[in-house]
Amino acid sequence: MKMKLAVSVAGLGILLGAGPALAHHAFAAEYDANKPIKLTGTVTKVEWTNPHTWFYLDVKDSSGKVTNWGFEMGSPNGLMRQGWTRNSMKPGDEVTVEGSSSKDGSNNVNVKAATLASTGQRLFGASSQPGETPVR
Amino acid sequence: MASVTGAAKRRQASMAAAAMLFVMAGPASAQWLKLPLPGTPRLPDGKPNLTAPAPKTPDGQPDLSGIWQADGNRYLENLAGPGVQVPMQPWAAAVYKERQETLGRDKPQIHCMPHGVPDAMLVPGIPFKLIQTPNELVVLYEEFNVYRQIFTDGRALPNDPNPTWYGYSVGKWEGDTFVVETAGFKDGTWLDNGGYPHTDALHLTERFRRRNFGTMQLDVAIDDSKAYPKPWKSATINFKLMPDTELIEHLCENEKDVPHLVGK
Secondary structure (H helix, E strand, C coil): CHHHHHHHHHHHHHHHHHCCCCCCCCHHHHEEEEEEEEEEEEEEEEECCCCCCEEEEEEECCCCCEEEEEEECCCHHHHHHCCCCCCCCCCCCEEEEEEEEECCCCCEEEEEEEEECCCCCEEECCCCCCCCCCCC | CHHHHHHHHHHHHHHHHHHHHHHHHCCHHHCCCCCCCCCCCECCCCCECCCCCCCECCCCCECCCEEEEECCCCCCCCCCCCCCCCCCCHHHHHHHHHHHHCCCCCCHHHHCCCCCCCHHHCCCCCCEEEEECCCEEEEEECHHHEEEEEECCCCCCCCCCCCECCCEEEEEEECCEEEEEEECECCCCCCCCCCCCCCCCCEEEEEEEEEECCEEEEEEEEECCCCCCCCEECCCEEEEECCCCCCCCCCCCCCCCHHHCCCC
16 A cells, blocks of 8 residues: 555656646657756857747867757747847857757757856746746 | 916826836837737726726627637646546547657647647647637637637538538627537547547537636537547636737747657
8 A cells, every 4th residue: 555655656746747748749758857958058050930949059068079959949939928039049159058858869958948148147948848837 | 376287297197108108118129029908908007907897899798809828737738627537439548548658749730730629728828819700709829820710690500511620610609608619620630738539520619708807718518429428528728818919920830849759
């Protein structure tokens, strides 16, 4: 009986941890909320497009090797309603991203928050990170 | 003396109005994101009065017009309510189980195809606009720029219609409740994000009630004997008004997730 309870509590934890799914695509089908990732790099491109905004950073690892990573956010519509504009982030800007790693091992990250080095402004990803209001 | 005071008061009032306009209009780029819409009841500080009575049309019906979004995502994953199990035909149960187990990997929206009804209205932050006219109510769903027409001119649902993604809708008032009957769906959409399937036999009844200026409720009855042995009902879905704003274009032009959807 005790074991059953422990199992169901653990199950609930997973359920809660999984959080709401995106409606355009399920967050948990693509990203792992239990694999947080934090990267800093230089913006190479911004795609201010529906259904999702993407931006790309050149990220240098400890050996000096540079890799281009893709970062997915919510729709521009959701981002604008949270205070972003299409000019909030431009190629050449230095940005630190907190987000979730992809499940397929690709260099893609779902953005929880992005902080601009020049202003210190921390903007949220308007996607569907667990615990946040989903904005598709 | 009295006239000087009056002039001063008027000047003060016009300055306050100008200040309010400036604050509400914001920078030029945000003029459609935040702007004072006419017909909005307001509090003394100029903010929308969301608890004011629901507006009425000239013929005395409640007016559902406005931009709405789901008030929370409580029913997004299970339209019937958290933990509620809806009895399904065996094939539908198998489809539903697969959709649950693969975390919604194959839902139509991933391929930029339409969401179902009421799924299109269940996500907070994705608004829809209702425009009520004497002979029809138009629904504009922001996501994917899609629309529905709910005819209120007394026509009946068509016999043997060409199946469509959003079906054919007629509406009528029962007291303060707007009742919408919809049939003629193409199968393939999901009723909610959790993946309730339906067939072309689906007949939906949506019951909308505007509680006050800022809130609206919806109950949905689902009748599809090919997928569900008995008709069933949604939980009551709450919507809140998004005042002083407009819909924004949303075309699915840059879909990049499909190759990365692991699904487990």
